[in-house]
Amino acid sequence: MARKITIEPVTRVEGHGKVTIHLDDDRRVTQSRFHIVEFRGFERFVQGRPYWETPVLVERLCGICPVSHHLAAAKATDVIVGLGLEGLSPTAEKMRRLMHYGQMLQSHALHFFHLCSPDLLFGADADPAVRNVIGVILHHRDLAVRAVLLRKFGQEVILATAGKKIHGTGAIPGGINKNLSPEERDSLLRGPAPFNAETMIQWAVEAVEFFKDYRKKNKDLVDGFAAFPSNHLSLVRKDGALDFYHGALRAVDAKGKRVLDDVDYQTYLDHIGEEVRSWSYMKFPYLRRLGKADGWYRVGPLARLNTCDFIPTPLAQREYEIFKATTKGKPNNMTLHTHWARLIEALHSAEVIRDLLLDPDLQGTELVRKGKKRREGIGLVEAPRGTLFHHYQIDGNDQITMANLIVSTTNNNEPMNRAVDWVARNVLEGKAEITEGMLNRVEIAIRAYDPCLSCATHALGQMPLEVELYDAGGSLLDRRIR
Amino acid sequence: MNVLVIGIGNPGRQDDGLGEALIERIKREQVPKFEERGTCSLFLEWKYQLNIEDAQAIQDADLVVFADATTEGEEPATLAEIAPAAQIAVTTHAMAPASVLALAEELYGRSPKAYLLAIRGYDFDIGEELSPRAAANLETALSLLNELLSRL
Numbered sequence: 218m219a220r221k222i223t224i225e226p227v228t229r230v231e232g233h234g235k236v237t238i239h240l241d242d243d244r245r246v247t248q249s250r251f252h253i254v255e256f257r258g259f260e261r262f263v264q265g266r267p268y269w270e271t272p273v274l275v276e277r278l279c280g281i282c283p284v285s286h287h288l289a290a291a292k293a294t295d296v297i298v299g300l301g302l303e304g305l306s307p308t309a310e311k312m313r314r315l316m317h318y319g320q321m322l323q324s325h326a327l328h329f330f331h332l333c334s335p336d337l338l339f340g341a342d343a344d345p346a347v348r349n350v351i352g353v354i355l356h357h358r359d360l361a362v363r364a365v366l367l368r369k370f371g372q373e374v375i376l377a378t379a380g381k382k383i384h385g386t387g388a389i390p391g392g393i394n395k396n397l398s399p400e401e402r403d404s405l406l407r408g409p410a411p412f413n414a415e416t417m418i419q420w421a422v423e424a425v426e427f428f429k430d431y432r433k434k435n436k437d438l439v440d441g442f443a444a445f446p447s448n449h450l451s452l453v454r455k456d457g458a459l460d461f462y463h464g465a466l467r468a469v470d471a472k473g474k475r476v477l478d479d480v481d482y483q484t485y486l487d488h489i490g491e492e493v494r495s496w497s498y499m500k501f502p503y504l505r506r507l508g509k510a511d512g513w514y515r516v517g518p519l520a521r522l523n524t525c526d527f528i529p530t531p532l533a534q535r536e537y538e539i540f541k542a543t544t545k546g547k548p549n550n551m552t553l554h555t556h557w558a559r560l561i562e563a564l565h566s567a568e569v570i571r572d573l574l575l576d577p578d579l580q581g582t583e584l585v586r587k588g589k590k591r592r593e594g595i596g597l598v599e600a601p602r603g604t605l606f607h608h609y610q611i612d613g614n615d616q617i618t619m620a621n622l623i624v625s626t627t628n629n630n631e632p633m634n635r636a637v638d639w640v641a642r643n644v645l646e647g648k649a650e651i652t653e654g655m656l657n658r659v660e661i662a663i664r665a666y667d668p669c670l671s672c673a674t675h676a677l678g679q680m681p682l683e684v685e686l687y688d689a690g691g692s693l694l695d696r697r698i699r
Numbered sequence: 700m701n702v703l704v705i706g707i708g709n710p711g712r713q714d715d716g717l718g719e720a721l722i723e724r725i726k727r728e729q730v731p732k733f734e735e736r737g738t739c740s741l742f743l744e745w746k747y748q749l750n751i752e753d754a755q756a757i758q759d760a761d762l763v764v765f766a767d768a769t770t771e772g773e774e775p776a777t778l779a780e781i782a783p784a785a786q787i788a789v790t791t792h793a794m795a796p797a798s799v800l801a802l803a804e805e806l807y808g809r810s811p812k813a814y815l816l817a818i819r820g821y822d823f824d825i826g827e828e829l830s831p832r833a834a835a836n837l838e839t840a841l842s843l844l845n846e847l848l849s850r851l
Contacts, residue, residue, distance in 0.1 A: 262825045277711030283747075331751055362806055369752040383747055 236659055238641045244648065249641040251634045251663065252497055260620040268297055268594075268611045269390050271620075275607070276384055278622075283383060284320035284375055285600035288313055288462070289607040291388035292596025296483070297611060298390045299588025303463075308581030309392035314462045315573045316378035316387055317598065318566045321461055322417065323371025324601035325518075325563035328667050329424065330364030333556050336661050337431055342654035360427075363420050367563075370405075370417050374570060377401040392585035399580065406574040414571035418532065421564035425536050428557050443552035443636040443662045446471030448504060448513065449520035450628070452482070452599050457526030459537075459565065461599040467524045468504055468514060473548050476504055482597045485606060491623070501630050502623060513631035516603025517666060518558035523548040530572070533565035552636055555665045600625050602667050626668040636662035700739040700851060703760035703811075704844070707767040709747050714820025714833040717768040719745045721818070721840055739851050749794045754802035762851070763813045764844060765796040768820035768833070775836035776818040778843040783810050814847065816840055 239248040263274055272291040276283035291313070295305065305313075334353055353361050372382050377397060379385025387393050406414055432439045448471065452464035466480040466488065477488055491500040492509050503512030514520070522541075528534045540561060543549065549558075573579065596607045603625030610619040626633075640662045644655050704725065710716030722745045742760070746753070749765070757763050765781075783804045784797035794802070800810040818840045822830045829837065 259825060274711075277709055327751065358806070365751050365755055365806065368750070369755060372752060383745070 236637055236663075238637075238645060238659075240645075244646065246638075246641045246646045249634070249638045250496060251630075251637045260622060263609075263617050263620045265616050267615050268294055268609060268617055269615070271607075271609060271617065272388050272390075273384060273386055275622075278624075282320060282324060282600055282602070284316055284379065284385070285598055285605050286607070287379070287385060288317055288388055289596045289598045289600075289605045290609075291390065292463075292598065293594035293607045293609050294390035294596070296594030296596070297591050297609065299590055300391055300586060301588075304586060304588065305392055306581065306583040306586055307578040308396055308583055309585065310462075311573055311576060311578050312378050312393045312396060313388055315397070315570065315579065316375055316385075317462050318569045318573070319371045319374025319378065321371075321601055322374070322421075322563055322566040322570065323368040325559050325566065326364050326367035326371065326424075328601070329428075329556060329559055329563070330360055330367075332664060332667070334360060336657075336664070337435075337556075341657040341661055342652075363424075366411060367417060367420060370412060370414075373412075374405060377405065389585065391587050394584065396581060396584065397574075397579040402574050402579065406571070414567065414574060418564065418567040418571060421560070421567045422532060425557075425560045425564055428560050429539070432557070439553045439557075440551050442658075443639040443665070444550055445552070445635050445639060446550045447515050447632055447635070448476060448507065449523040449548060450477070450504070450514040450516050451521040451524045451604055452597060453525050454529075455479075458529040459521055459525040459527070459533075459562075460529075461521075461562075461566075463598075466597075466604075469524055469548055470507075471548055471550055473523075473546075476506055482606075483595050485595060485597070485608075489623075491627075497630070499627055499630050500623075502628050503631075514628070515632045516625055516628040517555060517601075518562050519549060519552075519555040520603065521599060522558045522561065528561070528565050530565050530568035532568055533561055536561045536564060552639075552662065552665045602626060603628050626666070629666045629668065633663055633666050633668060636665065700761045701742065701759060702739045702762045702764070702848065702851070703742045703744065703757060704764045704766060705749070705753070706743070706745045707748055707765060710827060711825065713822040713824055713826040713828065714830055715768050715823050716827075716829060717818040717820055717833055717837060717840070718766045720829060720834075720837055721766045721816075721844075724837065724841060725844075739848065741848075749796060749799050751794065751802060753794070753799045754806055757799065757803055757811055757813075758807055758809070760811045763811050764816055764847070765813065766816040766818065766840065766844070767796075768823075769817040770820065770823070772817040772819050774819045775838075776816065776840040776843060778814055778816050778840075778847060781813050781815045816844060 235252040237250050237252065238246060241247050259275070259278055263271060266274060271294060272287050275286040275290045278286050330353070334357075338353060338357065375385065376382050379387035380395060387395060410416055448468055450466065450468040452460060453467040454460035454464045466477050466482050466485065467475065468477040469475055480488055488505055489502055490505050490509070491502050493500055501513065503509050504514060505512065522537060528537045540549070540557060592612070593610045598605050605625055606621070606623035608621040609617055612618050637659055640658050644658050648655065704722065706718030706722035708715040708718035710719045722743050725743060781797050781800065783801035784795065796813065796815055800813055804810040818833070818836050820830070820833045822833070
């Protein structure tokens with residue numbers, strides 16, 4: 218009897234996603250899909266609101282990366298108030314950058330230590346009672362404690378730059394509304410150990426070492442799991458450096474050939490299309506130049522290290538060179554290497570935070586600049602999970618008439634489907650029984666991309682793990698909740 | 700005695716904002732009622748959701764009250780003591796209050812006495828207003844909290 222296996226929702230990823238894997242009578246995979254209920258209503262919600270409210274309004278999209286939405290929207294409004302792409306004052310640009318790198322550090326630390334490390338430390342077949350963060354604490358207490366403090370440090374950077382940990386108001390159209398006081402600077406730079414920038418750098422270095430050591434002992438898994446060729450897209454600084462806050466669009470194919478290079482993101486619609494498929498609420502972005510079938514791409518840590526030419530801080534650059542050497546300089550298409558790339562980015566973030574704190578421009582007083590008003594603005598940042606697009610049009614009353622957001626998870630829609638399909642065909646196919654470990658591998662494949670499936674609501678009573686098994690006629694054969 | 704009240708939720712998603720609304724009500728209208736007791740110091744915080752760093756944040760409190768909207772709890776609101784969870788569940792977005800307590804216990808050797816103030820909500824779509832029924836439930840929640848603090 219043909220079967221349909223449903224995993225809903227996926228645990229330890231956000232919101233409500235559903236994986237369906239269709240098997241035929243011989244237990245061969247006929248189709249696998251990762252369904253996401255995308256959160257599109259927000260674009261209508263902001264219509265009619267004054268454009269200057271958007272940097273704060275959009276923070277309600279996501280409780281874990283509000284800073285990314287805050288800054289992408291602020292960058293779009295910079296364009297609306299008439300600034301060029303590099304038009305901010307040095308103080309404003311660096312304050313925003315500090316805020317953003319604080320966000321990257323805390324997000325990456327949380328993801329690796331508390332979401333990814335249980336899978337690595339205990340394996341996909343381990344009892345879920347052990348394969349979670351409590352297991353990490355019991356067996357690797359230092360990792361868990363460091364994760365808490367790395368995340369808290371990132372939050373303190375956000376508080377100092379955005380004014381609040383949530384619903385910060387630091388970035389405004391054309392600039393910022395506060396600089397960094399010497400007291401705030403000193404607290405982050407020279408706070409009592411271990412709560413200071415140098416300690417965070419040291420811990421980030423050790424985290425990268427942890428992963429490299431793990432890979433050495435588990436090479437087949439780390440290199441082979443859900444590996445598949447793809448295009449890669451990100452912002453890249455003008456000189457080719459890794460840059461999370463600003464740059465031009467660059468895309469490379471699986472062999473490293475540049476498909477896009479030095480593209481001004483104000484023209485993103487000329488280069489990126491969004492395909493609608495009947496079975497998913499979430500669109501499938503693609504590079505127009507390569508077409509719908511071949512133009513899909515990855516975004517996020519792995520993509521960024523594949524598109525950039527170098528990392529502009531010494532310790533992260535050293536690790537980047539080791540990372541690149543594993544593929545002889547060619548793009549890295551190994552899904553679990555996303556975690557490695559994430560840790561190198563966390564190290565880079567910590568280094569940038571330290572360097573920015575030493576920069577006197579953060580105590581500057583030119584906070585806002587303005588130019589000639591425009592009716593349209595597009596802002597992009599590299600959010601923790603990948604490239605984030607915010608696009609707004611306004612009318613003569615400064616009210617928003619159109620908003621288009623492409624979030625990182627949407628950009629990674631096709632890659633996540635490919636990763637699930639890889640697991641379906643390589644792990645589930647032909648097996649007589651669907652074990653817990655097999656289902657865990659589906660999660661691990663998705664978790665590498667850390668999708669935000671439905672940002673922003675979390676009320677008590679949601680998010681159990683539900684597993685349902687259907688026959689060919691759609692009848693429920695089995696249902697498990699954990 | 701240090702009492703920490705953490706309101707949890709996103710006010711951009713209608714009744715999910717009950718936790719934040721409770722904190723704002725205490726701050727704006729109810730402060731004398733809660734503060735003039737002289738028996739406790741009250742600390743208020745609003746968060747979109749709990750996460751791992753809250754295990755450290757609750758360390759200085761003698762008592763913590765987590766106030767959150769609930770999609771299926773009892774109407775209008777319930778206040779119940781909670782213990783550290785047997786297992787810790789974490790996503791990149793959120794931790795349950797009992798998981799935060801358990802994490803605190805594991806990492807720092809203690810977790811404060813804690814209550815969960817679960818306020819029934821009904822509408823969780825995009826929007827900035829509480830539904831009328833949720834707003835009414837908020838009043839009950841404030842009374843329950845006041846009653847708890849009066850016993851300290």
